[in-house]
Amino acid sequence: MTNEYSKSGDPIYRYKDKETGWRPPTYGEEGWSEKIEEHMERYYGTVDSVFHEVLSDFIHIDVHHIKPSARHPYHVLFTTGMSYLPMNTPEGREDYRFAELMVCLPPEWQISDEAFKNQSNYWPVYWLKMLARLPHEHHTWLGQGHTIPNGDPAEPLADNTAMDGIILLPPIRVEAGFHTLRMNEEDSVRFYSLIPLYGEEMNFKLNKGSDALTDKFDKQGISELVDIGRKNTCKRSWFSFWKG
Structure with missing residues (x-):
């Protein structure tokens, strides 16, 4: 699928135009989205609202909103629809x-x-919907540790942050048992969080691998909870440059 690899050995995929044309969206098997919603509510709380997609291509993607609570004092947005179709995963x-x-x-x-209406508020929804559709548009897959820059060259996700890319990782601020949902005897849905990255962190991941980057996150206490002004874990200080 690709002849380009990062220094860490991970394949690099570059996408331009869609590989297939428009087709009527699929809405998944009966009860599929309800099972995902029930799973999210079991671990995070009751869904407060759903941002329904009006016009869909390939698959119908909805974004659900769970408000902050004492159990999880932050907003949770999640998709239903990405898993309506299987991704084109590698052998094994x-x-x-x-x-999702x-x-x-x-x-x-x-x-x-x-x-x-303000991009500084909307970009998480845009990225949820765009990434949920990407594997099906380009006959590829997304999984743990995959990174996606905001363009080439990458630009900031919004006016209020310097971060310019996304990494997909399993959430860590949730109880065990959440990350995989068994749908039937053959199929399971995996859940990944969108975590914004600085350009230096993206380059570090490409050179050293996602495990090395998450080690840095662990040391700095960085989780799936978005902090648009957080410390850049891979930016060297002027003192470190002077030391060589």
Whole structure:
């Protein structure tokens, strides 16, 4: 699927135009989305609202909103629809064909149709929907540790942050048992959080691998809860440059 690899040995995929044309969207098997919603509510709380997709291509992607609570004091947005179709996983990765995405936002984040007119509020929803559709548009897959820059060259996700890319990782601020949902005897859905990255972190991951980057995250206490002004874990100080 690709002849390009990073220094860490991970394949690099570059996408331009869609590989297939428009087709009527699929809405998944009966009860599929309800099972995902029940799973999310079991671990995070009751869904407060759903941002329904009006026009869909390939698959119908909805974004669900769970408000902050004492149990989880932050917003949770998650998709249903990405897993309506299997992804084109490599040989040996068939168990990872189905996935859904989520993002955790601080309680002060503005979430409403009106607030989403501002890109600084809307970008998490845009990325959820765009990434949920990407594997099906380009006959590929997304999974743990995959990184996606915001363009080439990468640009900031919004005006209020310097971060310019995304990494997909399993959430860590949730009880055990959440990350995989068995749908039937053959298929399971995996859940991945969108975590924004600085350009230096993206380059570090490409050179050293996702495990090395998550080690840095662990040392700095960085989780799936988005902090648009957090410390850049891979930016060297002027003192470190002077020391060589």
